Amino acid sequence: MHPNPASKYRAFSPIALPDRTWPNQRISHPPVWMSTDLRDGNQSLIEPMNGEKKLRMFKMLVEIGFKEIEVAFPSASQTDYDFVRKLIEERHVPDDVTIEVLTQSREDLIKRSVESLVGSRRAIVHLYNPIAPAWRRIVFDTDREGVKQLALAGTRLVRKYTGQYPETDWVYQYSPETFSATEPEFALEVCNAVIELWQPTPERKMIINLPATVEMSTPNTYADQIEWMSRNLARRDSVILSVHPHNDRGTAVAAAELAVMAGADRVEGCLFGNGERTGNVDLVTLGLNLYSQGVHPGLDFSQIDTIREVVEHCNQLPVHPRHPYAGDLVYTAFSGSHQDAIKKGLAKQKADEFWDVPYLPIDPADVGRTYDAVIRVNSQSGKGGVAFVLQQEYGFEMPRRMQIEFSRAIQRVSDETGREITSADIHEVFTQEYLRAVEPWTYYAHHLHSAKAGGVAITADIALAGQRVQLHGEGKGPLEAFVRALDGKAHIVEYHEHSLGKGEDARAACYVELRVPDGRTLYGVGVDSDIVTAAIKAVLSGLNRAAKV
Ligand SMILES: CC(=O)SCCNC(=O)CCNC(=O)[C@H](O)C(C)(C)COP(=O)(O)OP(=O)(O)OC[C@H]1O[C@@H](n2cnc3c(N)ncnc32)[C@H](O)[C@@H]1OP(=O)(O)O
Numbered sequence: 442m443h444p445n446p447a448s449k450y451r452a453f454s455p456i457a458l459p460d461r462t463w464p465n466q467r468i469s470h471p472p473v474w475m476s477t478d479l480r481d482g483n484q485s486l487i488e489p490m491n492g493e494k495k496l497r498m499f500k501m502l503v504e505i506g507f508k509e510i511e512v513a514f515p516s517a518s519q520t521d522y523d524f525v526r527k528l529i530e531e532r533h534v535p536d537d538v539t540i541e542v543l544t545q546s547r548e549d550l551i552k553r554s555v556e557s558l559v560g561s562r563r564a565i566v567h568l569y570n571p572i573a574p575a576w577r578r579i580v581f582d583t584d585r586e587g588v589k590q591l592a593l594a595g596t597r598l599v600r601k602y603t604g605q606y607p608e609t610d611w612v613y614q615y616s617p618e619t620f621s622a623t624e625p626e627f628a629l630e631v632c633n634a635v636i637e638l639w640q641p642t643p644e645r646k647m648i649i650n651l652p653a654t655v656e657m658s659t660p661n662t663y664a665d666q667i668e669w670m671s672r673n674l675a676r677r678d679s680v681i682l683s684v685h686p687h688n689d690r691g692t693a694v695a696a697a698e699l700a701v702m703a704g705a706d707r708v709e710g711c712l713f714g715n716g717e718r719t720g721n722v723d724l725v726t727l728g729l730n731l732y733s734q735g736v737h738p739g740l741d742f743s744q745i746d747t748i749r750e751v752v753e754h755c756n757q758l759p760v761h762p763r764h765p766y767a768g769d770l771v772y773t774a775f776s777g778s779h780q781d782a783i784k785k786g787l788a789k790q791k792a793d794e795f796w797d798v799p800y801l802p803i804d805p806a807d808v809g810r811t812y813d814a815v816i817r818v819n820s821q822s823g824k825g826g827v828a829f830v831l832q833q834e835y836g837f838e839m840p841r842r843m844q845i846e847f848s849r850a851i852q853r854v855s856d857e858t859g860r861e862i863t864s865a866d867i868h869e870v871f872t873q874e875y876l877r878a879v880e881p882w883t884y885y886a887h888h889l890h891s892a893k894a895g896g897v898a899i900t901a902d903i904a905l906a907g908q909r910v911q912l913h914g915e916g917k918g919p920l921e922a923f924v925r926a927l928d929g930k931a932h933i934v935e936y937h938e939h940s941l942g943k944g945e946d947a948r949a950a951c952y953v954e955l956r957v958p959d960g961r962t963l964y965g966v967g968v969d970s971d972i973v974t975a976a977i978k979a980v981l982s983g984l985n986r987a988a989k990v
């Protein structure tokens with residue numbers, strides 16, 4: 442191995458743009474979105490989509506709200522060609538959606554690409570050729586003039602073949618492929634030559650798409666390149682400036698956002714960042730990033746799990762569980778302090794106020810998620826998370842000190858098993874710990890009547906270690922009367938109750954913190970349709986727990 446493999450690589454030289462303005466811009470409206478899932482995404486798959494999958498993906502892209510969709514590379518395969526024909530002949534393209542196809546700058550390929558689109562109301566023909574030094578030298582064995590002439594020849598051919606079908610509203614898109622690796626003044630020279638040849642007008646604009654075919658630099662450098670091109674392009678008012686970032690350095694989303702700040706009007710990418718190598722820019726993340734800044738992206742991601750399922754089916758590739766906004770785990774906290782903050786945040790959040798829940802950048806409900814998975818419990822979790830799960834799923838609202846006590850029981854289980862504790866596990870431990878034990882104290886019945894001295898008198902029918910006994914006591918209320926009947930075996934430190942469920946099936950849940958004669962304090966819980974019975978059961982639950990250890 443080379444002693445310093447890094448010495449094999451050249452540093453990228455940024456463009457000089459000291460008077461850049463993009464850092465001061467804010468994105469206040471969405472760019473034009475162009476999905477290239479069916480082309481750039483499709484060409485990156487182990488098994489490209491078949492017709493059924495393509496149609497399913499197309500329909501979903503339309504439902505999400507994409508108005509421009511690159512549907513195929515029709516000259517690449519019969520499947521691609523047939524798919525474009527199917528979309529047109531079976532009228533799958535809504536009036537407000539424009540389909541697009543990609544072609545190399547080769548006459549036979551351009552001709553077939555245009556033919557695939559015959560009958561379209563409106564269509565974008567997208568021509569590309571690589572122009573960066575390595576491609577000129579290695580792939581084409583030509584010079585600057587050679588690749589420029591290839592762009593111009595292709596543009597003429599697109600003009601020629603589209604001209605044969607005037608019933609279609611043709612839009613021309615040119616991509617200097619490998620733009621970001623190209624000398625800026627040369628990329629500008631090629632683009633301006635193409636623009637002057639095509640002669641777009643403000644009424645009939647063309648698209649100049651500047652790809653980071655391979656991501657070469659930090660996103661600020663790409664933004665400088667885009668701002669510089671935007672300032673210097675010919676007929677800027679007749680050009681829709683588009684970007685097409687790839688994610689080789691893992692910063693495609695940042696590059697796209699900064700490029701929009703730098704003047705890009707349009708962004709090409711794929712759902713969940715599918716695409717060649719490390720992928721195209723992820724349009725879901727871009728859209729929802731805007732959303733979380735108060736700007737509606739104009740795309741509907743309100744059922745993100747359905748979108749993800751369709752994409753996974755079509756691409757035969759999984760979306761990572763930590764994928765921004767869409768992964769299974771991205772609204773889930775395992776760690777105690779995060780859970781505590783989320784639980785408090787959700788309790789304080791008001792429907793009509795700005796979203797302000799710690800650790801949750803957006804409301805999971807906005808992408809069709811429930812709060813069920815927001816908190817999941819393992820050995821890293823704390824009392825807040827455990828309490829949240831028990832409350833969310835089973836309705837028990839433990840008082841704060843009891844949360845601490847109960848979370849120790851959960852911690853014991855998670856330490857023993859080393860695995861996640863599901864909500865069912867938590868409920869089972871809760872039931873086992875507080876509700877199931879009827880030894881040594883067992884409740885049978887009670888009877889309330891008025892005490893001679895005012896207040897309440899109770900007669901409770903109890904078993905203690907299997908022996909039936911009747912206890913009598915008096916107090917201001919039933920619970921005090923019952924505790925007095927216990928003759929000093931327990932004192933109430935805290936009492937808390939709430940109803941469980943609604944309507945006729947509602948039951949009372951009572952929580953009592955007891956001090957027992959050896960000085961310990963511990964909780965008991967009782968559940969019953971009658972609130973006094975629930976309170977008596979709670980006291981006996983505490984006594985049974987005290988007897989255990
Ligand atoms: C960055 C991107 O994503 S660009 C899009 C890339 N997508 C695809 O390539 C998917 C579809 N492509 C294909 O199916 C095939 O490449 C086809 C059908 C288009 C062409 O296939 P083939 O004719 O067998 O050629 P092949 O794929 O090997 O292409 C290489 C040739 O095209 C030339 N070429 C490559 N890009 C271009 C271009 N944009 N314009 C003109 N010629 C080009 C190469 O220089 C090479 O020429 P050479 O054979 O004279 O050396």
Ligand SMILES: CC(C)C(=O)C(=O)O
Nearest residue numbers: 569616618619652654
């Ligand atoms: C054809 C172009 C836009 C492309 O896909 C790329 O450069 O990545």
